Amino acid sequence: MATMTQPAGFPFGTSMKRREDPRFITGRGNYTDDIKMPGTTYAVFVRSPYAHARVVGVDLTAARKSPGVSAIFTGKDLADGGMLPMPVGWLLPNMKMGERRALATETVRFVGEPVVVVIADSPYTARDAAELVRVDYEELRAQPDAEKAVGCDITVHDCAADNVSFHWMLGEKDKTDAAFNAAHTVVRQRLVNQRLIPNAIEPRASFAFYTSASDELTLYVTSQNPHIHRLLMAAFVLQIPEHKFRVIAPDVGGGFGSKIFVYPEECVIAWAAKATGRPVKWTAERRESFMTDHHGRDHVTDAEMALDADGKILGLRVYTIANLGAYLSLFGPAVPTYLYGTLLSGQYEIPTIFCDVRGVHTHTTPVDAYRGAGRPEACYVIERMVDLGARALNLDPAELRRRNFIPPDKFPYQTPVALTYDSGNYRPALDRALEMLDYEALRAEQAAARKEGRYIGIGFSTYIEACGLAPSNVVGSLGAQAGLWESATVRIHPTGKVTVFTGSHSHGQGHETTFSQLVAGEMGIPYEDVEIVHGDTGRVPFGMGTYGSRSGAVGGTAIHMSIEKIKEKAKRIAAHLLEAAPEDIELDSGKFSVRGSADRSKSWFDVSLAAYLAHNIPQGMEPGLDSTSFYDPTNFTYPFGAHIAVVEIDAETGKTELVRYVAVDDVGNVINPMIVDGQLHGGIAQGVAQALWEQGVYDENGQLITASLMEYGIPKAEQLPMYETDRTVTPSPVNPLGMKGAGEAGTIASTVAVANAVMDALAPFGIAHIDIPLTPAKVWQAIQDAPNRPEN
Amino acid sequence: MTSISVTVNGATRKHDVEPRMLLVHYLREVLGLTGTHVGCDTSQCGACCVCVDGLVVKSCTVLAVQANGSKVTTIEGMSAPGLLHPLQEAFWEEHGLQCGFCTPGMIMAADDLLRRNPTPTEEEIRAGLDGNLCRCTGYHNIVKAVQRAAGRMGQTRDTFTIDAMAGKTDEFPTPAAKH
Structure with a gap:
């Protein structure tokens, strides 16, 4: 498709206040846990306290006698009732898949795995009864560590005796080895990308009821993609007719990937609502969120980069062990493979890359897509290695990056790791970030500060991401069990008002605002005349949902396509009413007029009323004015940018303070700059938190040590600075809106920018690398162990 | 059950509640004021903050009976309909x-x-x-x-x-x- 320049004028490109906000700021949001019906019952899950155990027996006698209990189900009850194992949505060659039941029957494989569900007339009585459920376990030895799990004598699933579910490779090994053999300099580093725990502030929740009169099951669920939930639950888990199952994701309080997946709990709640005939609700406690929301990251990587004497990168070799957790999560296999290895070229012209990934089962919570999903891990590897290369060659890290950027005249650019970058112009973003920083002055300040025993560090991340997921035939050939197009129905009502039914789902991204801006701008109608409907399989024809920074580029383009079709029909109606040829009709500011005689015009109201009255429309034309489109992108989109973190480290305590954060991002055309900036701010905060504070920790027995907000370091306001942001605009040629995606860019870029800044600050000590998170204790210890102790 | 009387957003409400009922559950489940949210179980996240007698409290850490006789303001009471604080x-x-x-x-x-x-x-x-x-x-x-x-x-x-x-x-x- 041809690239369109950014549409001119109001309201595309304007920072309009969000139309969803009035309900949120006045306490009238409608989240799943807010929904209640007469007769609602409440579920509590009894969960495994062990990381690995055999379920020897379940005694429900006392629990059944507890006041208010309406039902108790075990895994056997569900299996007997026809429930099938949990699905996996991405299949890799020769991948070994252990079976996961919604409620464990014989073996539990991570702390928090549900075993029994207790349903009672209030949350309090349900909990009382759950306390009385007695499950006898035979505890087994557990292995939470992925490196140790490879080939160890503790097996997670019998089908994978060595605990390796898949071994995946990308790139040319021989060619890469040859590049290393010819290199002037090789840098090597083991890099741990720690486990993160998502922690959307709204805990997961499900509320289901069964309507016997129509044999219809309705599920409200904290989902980023209700149609995927409906399809997978109906077809693969519950085995109920898809058209008799309605899934609604109402207001959802943050997802970050963790609400993509079909979880056991919602399957159990939906099943139980039908089985008991009463509405059933479950809302996770935060402790349950920690134990059971699927985690992110958890890679151990050995990386090597080959460079020539001028700092040109010659090759990259990456060996990664990815912890998959106890079971394959829905898209778990895709994250450390196609969303990771394919991004290892970064913004650089690297002649050859080889990537080798083993996906390993452990006795831990399953791992899947989280806030960037594979791409932050890739960015961390490449950008850390670039910095290590710069240090080895005694080059400024900004200069080494410049020497290796893919030049703007080489796009589309084929990387050695499968992707074809559609567009890019990397140097202006870096130059702008350096200018905002006043780089030279800051380096001088850093040098002066070091003489006073103050340790300032400047860290870079010139990142790339692939988003706008994704061409369906491509992902299908790589193992996806779904297409990744998006749909939109645009319906012009007889009065000219507009309802858009989008398959994208907003859980904080502000689609009700941005999509309204898009529609109002393209149609030339008042913004207030547009309503956006999302998140309901009963209203929206189909949708793939929101993740992978896809809603603007893919969901927005589907809306655009529908508007184009409607405009075409509307012009024919207007031409008919104006007694002119359709090709002579122009649409400007919501008026259809005959070219050259602006006084002869019809409004959207005139045209849409005519379409529905159908008294006077072109012969043979169908009445009505609506259109459904399915947009399947031809490529990913490739946002990029340059982020620079400035830190100061207290060498006495090891504490890192993030002093400044500069981000110049290129996300293509922007509908609402305020919202895009907000997306970047939040992403940056998450990335900073991974660099400095957050880490999911298991002990050697597989107990989750960080199981509450008291132990897990979610950042607070006082730990973060104001972010200094700017943009360059290189429209994507892939979609007609020229949009790329902004939801994940901040997170992808920022972790390694901060890590590089800390290593820059610690350079006088001779410290080249510390694994993230760079907590005060780790930094302090590294300083104590450092080869150099600079004299103050 | 314990009888309580609480002035919530200017209106006096009287209910019999279980002594163990949390204030946030009283607001959400009994009074239907679902603007106050529950985000954690350890008083860290602050999604449940309400104002009790002039002080902000985490209503997941206060029993409903402790609010007996108090004036409580929730997000719903921050502004009259059609107006914003x-x-x-x-x-x-x-x-x-x-x-x-x-x-x-x-x-x-x-x-x-x-x-x-x-x-x-x-x-x-x-x-x-x-x-x-x-x-x-x-x-x-x-x-x-x-x-x-x-x-x-x-x-x-x-x-x-x-x-x-x-x-x-x-x-x-x-x-x-x-x-």
Whole structure:
């Protein structure tokens, strides 16, 4: 498709206040846990306290006698009732898949795995009864560590005796080895990308009821993609007719990937609502969120980069062990493979890359897509290695990056790791970030500060991401069990008002605002005349949902396509009413007029009323004015940018303070700059938190040590600075809106920018690398162990 | 069961509740005021913040019976229908929310902060929101929203009391919300 320049004028490109906000700021949001019906019952899950155990027996006698209990189900009850194992949505060659039941029957494989569900007339009585459920376990030895799990004598699933579910490779090994053999300099580093725990502030929740009169099951669920939930639950888990199952994701309080997946709990709640005939609700406690929301990251990587004497990168070799957790999560296999290895070229012209990934089962919570999903891990590897290369060659890290950027005249650019970058112009973003920083002055300040025993560090991340997921035939050939197009129905009502039914789902991204801006701008109608409907399989024809920074580029383009079709029909109606040829009709500011005689015009109201009255429309034309489109992108989109973190480290305590954060991002055309900036701010905060504070920790027995907000370091306001942001605009040629995606860019870029800044600050000590998170204790210890102790 | 009488957003409510019932559950389940959210079980996230007798509290850590005889203001009571409290307006203007889940608690905590310190510095705002977590915004625009509201509340500080919050929000010179 041809690239369109950014549409001119109001309201595309304007920072309009969000139309969803009035309900949120006045306490009238409608989240799943807010929904209640007469007769609602409440579920509590009894969960495994062990990381690995055999379920020897379940005694429900006392629990059944507890006041208010309406039902108790075990895994056997569900299996007997026809429930099938949990699905996996991405299949890799020769991948070994252990079976996961919604409620464990014989073996539990991570702390928090549900075993029994207790349903009672209030949350309090349900909990009382759950306390009385007695499950006898035979505890087994557990292995939470992925490196140790490879080939160890503790097996997670019998089908994978060595605990390796898949071994995946990308790139040319021989060619890469040859590049290393010819290199002037090789840098090597083991890099741990720690486990993160998502922690959307709204805990997961499900509320289901069964309507016997129509044999219809309705599920409200904290989902980023209700149609995927409906399809997978109906077809693969519950085995109920898809058209008799309605899934609604109402207001959802943050997802970050963790609400993509079909979880056991919602399957159990939906099943139980039908089985008991009463509405059933479950809302996770935060402790349950920690134990059971699927985690992110958890890679151990050995990386090597080959460079020539001028700092040109010659090759990259990456060996990664990815912890998959106890079971394959829905898209778990895709994250450390196609969303990771394919991004290892970064913004650089690297002649050859080889990537080798083993996906390993452990006795831990399953791992899947989280806030960037594979791409932050890739960015961390490449950008850390670039910095290590710069240090080895005694080059400024900004200069080494410049020497290796893919030049703007080489796009589309084929990387050695499968992707074809559609567009890019990397140097202006870096130059702008350096200018905002006043780089030279800051380096001088850093040098002066070091003489006073103050340790300032400047860290870079010139990142790339692939988003706008994704061409369906491509992902299908790589193992996806779904297409990744998006749909939109645009319906012009007889009065000219507009309802858009989008398959994208907003859980904080502000689609009700941005999509309204898009529609109002393209149609030339008042913004207030547009309503956006999302998140309901009963209203929206189909949708793939929101993740992978896809809603603007893919969901927005589907809306655009529908508007184009409607405009075409509307012009024919207007031409008919104006007694002119359709090709002579122009649409400007919501008026259809005959070219050259602006006084002869019809409004959207005139045209849409005519379409529905159908008294006077072109012969043979169908009445009505609506259109459904399915947009399947031809490529990913490739946002990029340059982020620079400035830190100061207290060498006495090891504490890192993030002093400044500069981000110049290129996300293509922007509908609402305020919202895009907000997306970047939040992403940056998450990335900073991974660099400095957050880490999911298991002990050697597989107990989750960080199981509450008291132990897990979610950042607070006082730990973060104001972010200094700017943009360059290189429209994507892939979609007609020229949009790329902004939801994940901040997170992808920022972790390694901060890590590089800390290593820059610690350079006088001779410290080249510390694994993230760079907590005060780790930094302090590294300083104590450092080869150099600079004299103050 | 224990009988309690609580003035919530200006109206006196009387109910028999279990002694173990948390205030947040009383507000959400008994009174149907679902604007107050539950985000954690360890009093860290602050999504459940409400104002009790002039102090912000985490209503997941207060028993409903402890609120007996108290005046409670929730997010629903921060403004009359069609009007916005300066903080509500500022969060809207500055894009201080994304998913909206932490927002009610954040506004209640910010309100407490501004009553104690009407002209906080950025550092004081960040420290004052220590008990409230947001996973979406990175706090940047939340801080800006509180700064913006601080300027406005300064002008109307004399009338800015709990009573005013509970029922007389039309004293604030804020435009009507468009819904």
